[in-house]
Amino acid sequence: MTDTRLSSTRLLDDARALDAADPLGAHLDAFLPAPGVTAYLDGNSLGRPLRDTPEKLAAFVREDWGTRLIRSWDEQWMALPMELGDRIGRVALGAAAGQTVVADSTSVLIYKLMRAALRQAQGPGAAAAGRTELVMETGNFPTDRFVAEGVAAETGMTVRWLEPDPVHGVTIADVEAVLSERTALVSLSHVDYRSGALADMPGITAAVHASGALMMWDLCHSAGVVPMQLDQWGVDLAVGCTYKYLNGGPGSPAFAYLRRDLQGLLRQPIQGWWSAADIFAMGSEYAPAGDIRQLLSGTPPVTSMLAMQGMLDLIEQATIDGVRAKSASLTALAIRGYDEVLAPLGVRLLSPRDAELRGSHVTIGHPDFREVTQRLWADGVIPDFRFPDGIRLGLSPLSTSHVETVTGILAVRDALESHAR
Structure with missing residues (x-):
């Protein structure tokens, strides 16, 4: 038996032992099985649906919509964006009630908040004088960068670009190096979508x-x-967003957090009827709501808010700290698998090794990974390809096992070896 084959056996044995001891293992059965898929490693792009989601959606159509009809707006839907926002804030964000709302897409909400922040910076008063720069990272997700450029063009601001280490991400030192009396807003990702690097949120803030x-x-x-x-x-x-680790389904709406003391001070640019102080006044002039509802614009996508509620139940049961502990275990096993069976094949590790410095995905790189990913998908192993030559192994803790993680690593090895022949 070759060294890598011996390592494979040990990896699988250890993965089985980790699964047997996993305190969150019982939650694995809460998700719908996907026929023909042996390893789903893309939960960081689209989370899997829960087993009871089809029936919950059907019940919604039969009852809340089909039976109660428009009465459901008064009975439950009007408050849903705020109530669901409060749940997300409590379960996942460490945010008290009244500061989080579920509304539009991620892109729209980034625009709303970014535009509101820069509008405030351009307002009257000495504190705003000379604040003309928006700080953004060159490797941030395209939406963040594109919106930043558009908002800067609208407001006459300048985007000040950071160029951090591509593996370890933005540091406090990177940010401090560009901060000045000209800085109006700094906008960064908590976890780098490429490498998985975890930024120091309290320190940078x-x-x-x-x-x-x-x-x-x-x-x-x-x-x-x-x-x-x-x-x-x-x-x-x-x-x-809510369609990754909150499992809200494709296109489920995003959430926005606005600190309480900034509500009423910052004014978002898309002044729809749902953010009016009196929604049904149909007045001739716009007056914004004084609470978190001010971030809404048009009618909320109620149907798209349904699926994530079951996942919030699971996270609340498991606790976010428990989810984080399993995430660290899964990603550590993935990196061990990389070391033992992928590094000898010339694969590069593109994520931090320290679990405290990464989120819940591990990225690896190889020139052949575009073709390898196509083969993996055809064989029922679903990772995520990222240009130019990276594979992201997205490990969603409540729906991913240790054995599934190793199965995916070994499939990458086999596909890469086969491609090289």
């Missing part, structure tokens, strides 16, 4: 505040898998 600027975080790759304390750490604004 404190540094930004010391410069007199506002801090905005993109939580798309951390909400539901990395514990955080938005209130305690003084975060000003944040946006996150």
